[in-house]
Amino acid sequence: MSKTIATTAFAGQRPGTSGLRKKVTVFQQPHYLENFVQAIFDSVPELNGGVLVVGGDGRYYNRTAIQTILKMAAANGVAKVLVGKGGILSTPAASCVIRKYGAVGGIVLSASHNPGGPDGDFGIKYNISNGGPAPEAVTEAIYARTQTITEYQLADAADYNLDTLGEGELAGMQVVVLDSVLDYSELMASLFDFAAIRAWFAAGHTMRFDSLSAVSGPYAKHIIEGVLGAPAGTVVNGEPLEDFGGHHPDPNPAHAHELMEAMFAADAPDLGAASDGDADRNMIVGKKLAVTPSDSLAIMAANATLIPGYKDGLAGVARSMPTSQAVDVVAKALGIESFETPTGWKFFGNLLDANRATLCGEESYGTSSNHVREKDGVWAVLFWLNLLAATGKSVTELVSAHWARFGRHFYSRHDFEGLDTDAANGLMEHLRGLLGGLAGQKLHGLTVKLADDFAYTDPIDGSVSEKQGIRVLFEDGSRVVYRLSGTGTEGATLRVYLERYVADTAGHGEDTQSALAALITISRELAQIAERTGRLQPTVVT
Incomplete structure (x- = not known):
C-alpha cells in the first residue's frame, strides 16, 4: 500500500556540479528530501519497472534517507533496489555496481569532502546507467520538476533491515543488500598486478592509508591489508563514522594533518595516501613530498602501460580546465588526444563512453579511468602502489624523473x-x-x-x-x-x-x-x- 502525500515546492533545489548539497538540517525539513527524490522518479520514467542502486558515504542522516528512498522507490514502481550493506556505498563502488548489474541508475547520498555530523552537510545525486553523474539535461529536468511538484508517493511499510546481506521484499519491491566491497575488489583485481604489489609489501615496504574515518576504510582494509597483505594498521581511521570522527574528510595537505606529520617524519613510510568522505578523491604523498593531483594524473598517464589494465596504452586523457596542463604535455609526447573540460566529473562521461579518453582527473584530488564513471580514490592509490612495485622507484624518484622529462x-x-x-x-x-x-x-x-x-x-x-x-x-x-x-x-x-x-x-x-x-x-x-x-x-x- 502506498500513500500520496501533498507537498509544496522548495526554492533552491538545483543540483550543483555534484548533486544537491545542503546542511543536514535543511534535508531534515518535512518533505525536503522527498520532493527531490520524487523529482528524480518523475524525471527518469525508466526507473518504473527498472533496477535502482542506492547507497551513501555513511555520514549523518544516511540511514534515515535511505529508508525514505526505499519506500518511495517501491511506491514509484521500481522493480528491484540494490543497496549497500548498512547503507554504505562509496561513490566509485556505486558506479561499479550500477555498471556490473545493468541498473537504470543510482541514487548516491554524499556530500563528498564536506564535513559531516548533525551540524554538517548532506548531499544527494542521481547517476545514470553508465555509472556516472547525470548530465545537465537530466539534472535540469530534475530541478524543473522540484519547482512544480505538488505531491509524492511513499509506500506504507516498515523500515528495511540494511545490515543483513541477501534478498528480501519491501511493499512488493525486491531489495538486495549487497557487500559492495567484494564487487569493487573484483574490479580492482582485474586492473592491477596484485601479485607484484603483494611482493612489494612482502619485501618490507610500508604505507599509511588514512581513510579519515570515512567510507574508503572498508574498501582499503579489505584490499590493502586483506588481499595485498599489508600489515594490520596500514589503514588508519578506517571505520566510517557519521561525523567522520571530527576529521575534515578532504584529502589535502591542509586537512590531513596526521598523514602529513607521518610522511614528513624521519621514519616515514614509503607511500602515504588519503581519501575523502565518499572515497572518490585521493591524495598521494611520498617521504617529505605531497604530489599535486595535476602531477599525479600526468605521472599516471606517462606510466600507464606498466599497469596490466592499461598495458595497451591510452585512447586519450582529459582534465578539468583549472587542472594544470601537465597531462597535456604527456599526451603530446604520447601522440594521444587531450581534452580540457569544465569542472564536474559528469563532463568526462561522454569522452569515456566514446573511448576518446582513458584517464581523467581534476585538480581537486580526483583521478580515475574508464573502469567506472566516477573519480576513484582507492583505485588511484592502487595505481601508485602498482607503479612503485613495477618500477622499484620511490615516489620522489618517480616525480623527479617525470619533471626532468616533461618539465x-x-x-x-x-x-x-x-x-x-x-x-x-x-x-x-x-x-x-x-x-x-x-x-x-x-x-x-x-x-x-x-x-x-x-x-x-x-x-x-x-x-x-x-x-x-x-x-x-x-x-x-x-x-x-x-x-x-x-x-x-x-x-x-x-x-x-x-x-x-x-x-x-x-x-x-x-x-x-x-x-x-x-x-x-x-x-x-x-x-x-x-x-x-x-x-x-x-x-x-x-
Whole structure:
C-alpha cells in the first residue's frame, strides 16, 4: 500500500556540479528530501519497472534517507533496489555496481569532502546507467520538476533491515543488500598486478592509508591489508563514522594533518595516501613530498602501460580546465588526444563512453579511468602502489624523473571560503568586464596572451557549457583561473588557480608559493579580492 502525500515546492533545489548539497538540517525539513527524490522518479520514467542502486558515504542522516528512498522507490514502481550493506556505498563502488548489474541508475547520498555530523552537510545525486553523474539535461529536468511538484508517493511499510546481506521484499519491491566491497575488489583485481604489489609489501615496504574515518576504510582494509597483505594498521581511521570522527574528510595537505606529520617524519613510510568522505578523491604523498593531483594524473598517464589494465596504452586523457596542463604535455609526447573540460566529473562521461579518453582527473584530488564513471580514490592509490612495485622507484624518484622529462608545472589553489555571495558574484562580473582589454597587457612582468570566460562544446554530443571559469593566460604558459565553487553549502567560495611552467631542472627545487609569487600578486590585484571581499589571505592553500 502506498500513500500520496501533498507537498509544496522548495526554492533552491538545483543540483550543483555534484548533486544537491545542503546542511543536514535543511534535508531534515518535512518533505525536503522527498520532493527531490520524487523529482528524480518523475524525471527518469525508466526507473518504473527498472533496477535502482542506492547507497551513501555513511555520514549523518544516511540511514534515515535511505529508508525514505526505499519506500518511495517501491511506491514509484521500481522493480528491484540494490543497496549497500548498512547503507554504505562509496561513490566509485556505486558506479561499479550500477555498471556490473545493468541498473537504470543510482541514487548516491554524499556530500563528498564536506564535513559531516548533525551540524554538517548532506548531499544527494542521481547517476545514470553508465555509472556516472547525470548530465545537465537530466539534472535540469530534475530541478524543473522540484519547482512544480505538488505531491509524492511513499509506500506504507516498515523500515528495511540494511545490515543483513541477501534478498528480501519491501511493499512488493525486491531489495538486495549487497557487500559492495567484494564487487569493487573484483574490479580492482582485474586492473592491477596484485601479485607484484603483494611482493612489494612482502619485501618490507610500508604505507599509511588514512581513510579519515570515512567510507574508503572498508574498501582499503579489505584490499590493502586483506588481499595485498599489508600489515594490520596500514589503514588508519578506517571505520566510517557519521561525523567522520571530527576529521575534515578532504584529502589535502591542509586537512590531513596526521598523514602529513607521518610522511614528513624521519621514519616515514614509503607511500602515504588519503581519501575523502565518499572515497572518490585521493591524495598521494611520498617521504617529505605531497604530489599535486595535476602531477599525479600526468605521472599516471606517462606510466600507464606498466599497469596490466592499461598495458595497451591510452585512447586519450582529459582534465578539468583549472587542472594544470601537465597531462597535456604527456599526451603530446604520447601522440594521444587531450581534452580540457569544465569542472564536474559528469563532463568526462561522454569522452569515456566514446573511448576518446582513458584517464581523467581534476585538480581537486580526483583521478580515475574508464573502469567506472566516477573519480576513484582507492583505485588511484592502487595505481601508485602498482607503479612503485613495477618500477622499484620511490615516489620522489618517480616525480623527479617525470619533471626532468616533461618539465615542472608549479601549481597551487587558493580558496577564499564563506564569502558574501553578492560580493563574490560582483567580483566575477568585475573580471568579466576586464576580459576584452587584457590581451597584450603587461602585469608584473608577464604579458597576457588571452583572457576569456571558458566555454566548452562537448565533442561527442555538441552540448555547450558557458561561463565555466575566467582564464587569464600569459605568453610564457602561466595561468590564473577564477571560479566560484559549486560544492559548498554556505556563502560562496572563490577558487583561484595558479600555474607556472618551468622546463629547466635547475628551477624545479623552488618552493611552490615562491615560484608563483608574481601570479599570486596579479591574481589578487586583478580581481580586487581584498577590496571586494575584505579578505587579505585565502582560507585554504593547496
